[in-house]
Amino acid sequence: MESFLQLVVSGISMGCIYCLVAIEFSLIWNASGLINFGHDSFIMFGAYIFAGSMILRGNLSVPAAIISSLIFMAAFGVLVAVTIFIPLSRLGSDIFAVMGTIMLAKIISEGVRLFYGASPFSLPGFLGGTVKFGNVVMGRVSFYIIFITIVTLICIHLLFSKTKIGRAMRCVAQDKDAASLMGINVQRNIMATVALSSAICGIIGVLIIPLFSVDLNMASMIGLKGFASGIIGGFGSMPGAMVGGILIGLIENLYTGIGPAIYKDVVAFLLMIIFLMIKPKGIMAKKNL
Structure with missing residues (x-):
């Protein structure tokens, strides 16, 4: 039982x-019609900015390093939107978008390798420790991840439902042409959406x-499984992203209790193939953000 x-x-x-x-996938897809393969x-x-620049080189406290990293990632997202996503969204060809985001990923990866070096490193004690509930001992990081994810989802919901820019993002996601006719600056909203998406990537990197x-x-593997989660939940659907992610996480972890752990990564992709065959629109087909 434990x-x-x-x-x-x-x-x-x-x-x-x-x-x-x-959710990061869905945000950019809804805003620009592109899939961020990078x-x-x-x-x-985001992980390197937080750990390598803010903590180890900047000697900032963890809260200050997190805030600084998220601000940096949001600003980086704006730069990427202006130079990559907005121009690609105008071309009208998916192949240009695919190649553009793949090349962007290669540029980021190579830039990080040249600046920080190729050797991996860690932050001893960061989000470490264990929590004990009776006879059950769990890593503290699991509870940090669950708590921060819940807070992030609540903030995203409040952004979309309670703020002017959030409602504008929803309008752009539903119909760019109609949003433009209503006076909404579509390009500015794409910039804001990519900035939000980039900040979420920063949160994931830290966690x-x-x-x-x-x-x-x-x-690499997390990105692929996140994509599979979007397919299973319903691509472009925010609630679907939540359902798909939790479903894959639970099934692949429960599998390790009955099967060889070496095949754990196969579970997510096998599940995605099954859903593509029997329910290609996913559990919750996109209706709105």
Whole structure:
């Protein structure tokens, strides 16, 4: 029973990570009609900015380093929107968008390698420790991930439902032409959406440092599973991203209790293929943000 509860909690925590990745996908897709195939590099970049620049080089406290990293990632997102996403969204060809975001990922990865070096490193003690509930001992990082994900989702919901810029983002996501006719600056909203998406990548990068250390390939598998979560939940649907992420996290973690752990990564992609065959629109087809 104790091991089952451990698998459930750790599965939910990893599901929260996949959920955030799927939401990042959905935000950019809804705003610009593009898929960000470089999102794993954004996540990795956020981890390096936080750990390498703000903590180890800047000697900032953890709260100050997190805030500074998220501001930096949001500003980086604006730069990427202006130079990559907005021009690509005007071309009207998916192949240009695919190649553009893939090349962007390569540029980020190579830039990080040249600036920080290729050797991985870690932050000893960061989000470390354990929590004990009766006979169940869990890593403290799992609870940090779940808590921060819940706070992030609440903030996103409040942004979309209570603020003017959030409502404008929803309008742009539903119909860019109609939003433009209503006086909404579509390009500015794409910039804001990509900035938000980039900041979310920064959050993910910080949260996975205790799990994978800081490495150039730390987010590769997470990025793919986040994409699978979006497909399973319903691509472009924010609630679907949450459902798909938690579902994959739970199923793959529970699988490790009955099967060889070496095949754990296959579970998410097998599940995605099954959904593509029987329910291609996902669990919750997109209706709105």
